[in-house]
Amino acid sequence: MKVDALIIGSGVAGLCAALSAQGEVLVVSEMGPTEVLSSMAQGGISAAISPEDSAQQHAIDTFKAGGEIASYDRIERFCQEAPEAIAWLEQLGAPFVRRAEGALAVRQMAGHTHPRTLYAADYTGLRLVQTLYDQALKAGVRFLSHHTLYSLSHHQGAIGGAVLLDRFAQRPVSIAADRVILATGGYGGIFTPHATTGAFGSGRAIALAAEAGAVLDGLHLMQFHPTALLSGQLLSEALRGYGAQLIDEQGERFSDEQLPRDQLSRAIVRHREAGHHTFLDLRTIDAAILEEHLAQELLLARCYAGVDPRTEPVAIAPAAHYSMGGIQTDERGRTAVEGLLACGECVQSGIHGANRLGGNSLLEAVIAGRRAGAESGYCGVAHDASLEPAQIALSRWAQGEPIALGQWRRSLGSVLFHQAGVIGSQARLQSAQAALGPLKAALKAAAPSVGPYLRSVSAYLDAQAALVLAEGVIEAAIKAPPVGAHYKEES
Numbered sequence: 001m002k003v004d005a006l007i008i009g010s011g012v013a014g015l016c017a018a019l020s021a022q023g024e025v026l027v028v029s030e031m032g033p034t035e036v037l038s039s040m041a042q043g044g045i046s047a048a049i050s051p052e053d054s055a056q057q058h059a060i061d062t063f064k065a066g067g068e069i070a071s072y073d074r075i076e077r078f079c080q081e082a083p084e085a086i087a088w089l090e091q092l093g094a095p096f097v098r099r100a101e102g103a104l105a106v107r108q109m110a111g112h113t114h115p116r117t118l119y120a121a122d123y124t125g126l127r128l129v130q131t132l133y134d135q136a137l138k139a140g141v142r143f144l145s146h147h148t149l150y151s152l153s154h155h156q157g158a159i160g161g162a163v164l165l166d167r168f169a170q171r172p173v174s175i176a177a178d179r180v181i182l183a184t185g186g187y188g189g190i191f192t193p194h195a196t197t198g199a200f201g202s203g204r205a206i207a208l209a210a211e212a213g214a215v216l217d218g219l220h221l222m223q224f225h226p227t228a229l230l231s232g233q234l235l236s237e238a239l240r241g242y243g244a245q246l247i248d249e250q251g252e253r254f255s256d257e258q259l260p261r262d263q264l265s266r267a268i269v270r271h272r273e274a275g276h277h278t279f280l281d282l283r284t285i286d287a288a289i290l291e292e293h294l295a296q297e298l299l300l301a302r303c304y305a306g307v308d309p310r311t312e313p314v315a316i317a318p319a320a321h322y323s324m325g326g327i328q329t330d331e332r333g334r335t336a337v338e339g340l341l342a343c344g345e346c347v348q349s350g351i352h353g354a355n356r357l358g359g360n361s362l363l364e365a366v367i368a369g370r371r372a373g374a375e376s377g378y379c380g381v382a383h384d385a386s387l388e389p390a391q392i393a394l395s396r397w398a399q400g401e402p403i404a405l406g407q408w409r410r411s412l413g414s415v416l417f418h419q420a421g422v423i424g425s426q427a428r429l430q431s432a433q434a435a436l437g438p439l440k441a442a443l444k445a446a447a448p449s450v451g452p453y454l455r456s457v458s459a460y461l462d463a464q465a466a467l468v469l470a471e472g473v474i475e476a477a478i479k480a481p482p483v484g485a486h487y488k489e490e491s
């Protein structure tokens, strides 16, 4: 099959790219089209739309929160584009909440000097994905679900398509494309079980992009969200915007809840390392607001922690949440490989610096997705790649024993979280590097088996990529000076 634009990923970034791309467009996803991390976004999407706010102030907040290492000009252009992106989403049918008098409602997120986060209760991501998916179907975009990316077809610095594994038919498929747009999300999942993403987000496409010649940048810049349940699910920052308080086991507040995520995560980790337990207290929020705008948070606390947050505080700790590093692109989503574009969380696009502000990620997925989709002139040389390497691998794995990689992933995540996590040091990072040795050896000795839904094969490919990303994260962290979410104490 040959298409004009092959988009890998059906999250907000991939769907926005699909809606902006010309010609024959095919969107591939590892699972069902709306089974994406974008659907989990609760808090909302930020844009300066109120009369008392401005794109310039949004840009200043973004630049400052990011540790002032990103390009201010790029950020300003991004923030200027935000209100138009919101208008586009609304026109497509995105159901943002409006106030009684009709104006779009905005709420406060930490680090923003104005309330500027638009929302659809605390199901913003899900509502956006549903709206965009529906529009993409109406626009005639084609979808290929339950196919996982195996390799990128490239030759002499130019992209030509991709080889996918059909998870149900258990066979490889080659798609030739003039351009490939990666919208595969971030790599926070390498920290699982200490990640709000679960094990999703191993960074496989990021590792493949690097193999094809794309440049990876800022891998050490991992954002930890301060308030995850101890089982990893996120409690939205919007809660603190409405007045939720951080307390310890004695009911004492120990930090300013409005601090940016990096600073607050450190305050929580320090308090925990001093022997305290840490909780988010939602009892300070009006019950009607909780029920109307934050219903999912109540359900998450009840279902995962067995706690009714209307009557008792919920135990929380930081967890890996958002990767600021990734594939380096220019403002139009172009990578160093001709015809290969990237957008959304898999990218280091120079907006978030060393610490992303709440609501800026969905915004980036929309803006960068639309820009990458529209970039129809950046083409490689479409060709049908040989299926032989994938066929050989599958026939080798057909003899394999099923392997359990869940425990391997948890071991990797624990090493990363405890030694290359919220508070690092050269000594901790070096011990993390040493701890990767045995994990690497264990993975080398393992082989997946070809079975239902290629579960074992997919888990194996993810584990390989997670290891590559983990090495990249630690190496970059050892070299880079501390800034924002990348924090190192004296060893």
Ligand SMILES: Cc1cc2nc3c(=O)[nH]c(=O)nc-3n(C[C@H](O)[C@H](O)[C@H](O)COP(=O)(O)OP(=O)(O)OC[C@H]3O[C@@H](n4cnc5c(N)ncnc54)[C@H](O)[C@@H]3O)c2cc1C
Pocket: 008, 009, 010, 011, 012, 013, 014, 028, 029, 030, 031, 033, 035, 036, 037, 038, 039, 040, 041, 042, 043, 044, 045, 046, 124, 125, 147, 148, 149, 183, 184, 185, 186, 196, 197, 204, 205, 234, 321, 322, 343, 344, 345, 346, 358, 359, 360, 361, 362, 363, 365
């Ligand atoms: C719990 C949670 C809450 C959040 N809340 C907010 C919020 O309120 N506001 C905000 O701005 N941001 C929020 N974020 C961050 C934001 O949701 C993400 O950064 C953003 O949605 C990423 O979108 P994306 O399109 O880049 O990737 P994703 O939505 O992760 O989509 C990735 C796509 O790529 C596909 N894919 C991945 N690997 C492969 C492969 N190997 N082969 C084939 N397909 C593949 C997946 O199947 C999927 O279709 C939140 C994140 C989480 C986890």
